[in-house]
């Protein structure tokens with residue numbers, strides 16, 4: 001087996017895979033086009049598992065649970081305790097209708113993961129855990145072990161550990177992955193993966209789902225950030241607050257991207273996020289609006305990541321949609337399996353015809 005690996009893409013997925021490979025003795029080089037198009041740069045950083053248990057999405061829930069089990073060791077390997085910003089979540093419903101939706105979601109999770117630690121709580125009980133929550137919320141669940149990371153610190157820590165492990169990062173875009181040096185090539189370029197796979201002769205389906213997201217910074221007059229990730233529903237819309245050291249990330253909208261460079265936030269999306277965030281935690285109104293951004297989630301048609309071989313030399317890991325941060329250790333483990341000759345995914349990419 002070859003021992004030199006080139007990775008295209010230096011987001012959460014490419015870097016997590018590169019670090020796992022370097023730790024396993026591969027000489028590893030990551031080629032990356034920069035953070036401007038990187039979903040991992042704008043993400044919220046929730047390590048969703050229970051909160052991602054949407055009825056009908058059984059496979060993604062199973063994978064999320066497997067990845068959640070890998071996070072403690074992954075964090076230890078990263079060696080930077082500031083990467084993790086929360087250990088538990090509150091799943092919150094603003095109204096009785098939102099709570100009924102949440103009950104369905106939790107029922108589905110409990111059927112699939114019998115040991116899930118999800119405690120049904122009234123609005124008043126949740127306020128005892130997070131005193132800055134608004135009064136009059138319908139209620140929700142306390143989700144133990146469902147935490148969050150600072151996605152930007154995560155990428156920085158991965159880059160640092162990779163360098164220490166002997167890996168290299170080349171800050172450059174790649175047009176043709178087949179021309180890269182190495183015994184094995186991993187395409188982990190997020191939304192750019194489909195075009196790169198096509199150059200290598202394979203048809204990988206990845207579409208872009210846009211999301212607006214805000215970063216609010218605490219001022220000296222403001223309440224502290226929450227200790228939990230707050231995942232709420234208000235007027236049927238999802239809203240989440242993800243703690244940072246002295247800030248809160250507020251996300252996120254989700255709709256089909258118009259094109260692969262559709263990364264400008266729209267006023268309506270920003271307005272909804274601000275209104276919902278302040279309704280859930282009124283003290284956020286004194287925070288500074290430090291950043292209003294948008295990113296594009298690289299999504300597979302069924303929401304399940306694509307981790308598979310294209311040919312003897314090239315493999316691909318992409319299509320993580322709204323869960324790529326949470327699924328980075330799981331993906332690294334699967335890629336190492338594929339490199340070791342044990343493909344876990346049975347889906348074969350369709351070969352492009354000569355004329356395509």
Ligand SMILES: Cc1cc2nc3c(=O)[nH]c(=O)nc-3n(C[C@H](O)[C@H](O)[C@H](O)COP(=O)(O)OP(=O)(O)OC[C@H]3O[C@@H](n4cnc5c(N)ncnc54)[C@H](O)[C@@H]3O)c2cc1C
Pocket residue numbers: 008009010011012013014031032033034035036037038039040041042043044045046047048172173174175188189190191192193196210211212213251252294295296297298317318319320321322323324325326327
């Ligand atoms: C608003 C929003 C909120 C999100 N919140 C969460 C969350 O809370 N939790 C979670 O788990 N996930 C979240 N996600 C999803 C997550 O960000 C993505 O699933 C994840 O970042 C995908 O990782 P990736 O490495 O595959 O792609 P990316 O992070 O997009 O990285 C791809 C990298 O490849 C590089 N690249 C692309 N083409 C080329 C090329 N030709 N040559 C060289 N380099 C190239 C890019 O420059 C980039 O650095 C969110 C996403 C968005 C948009």
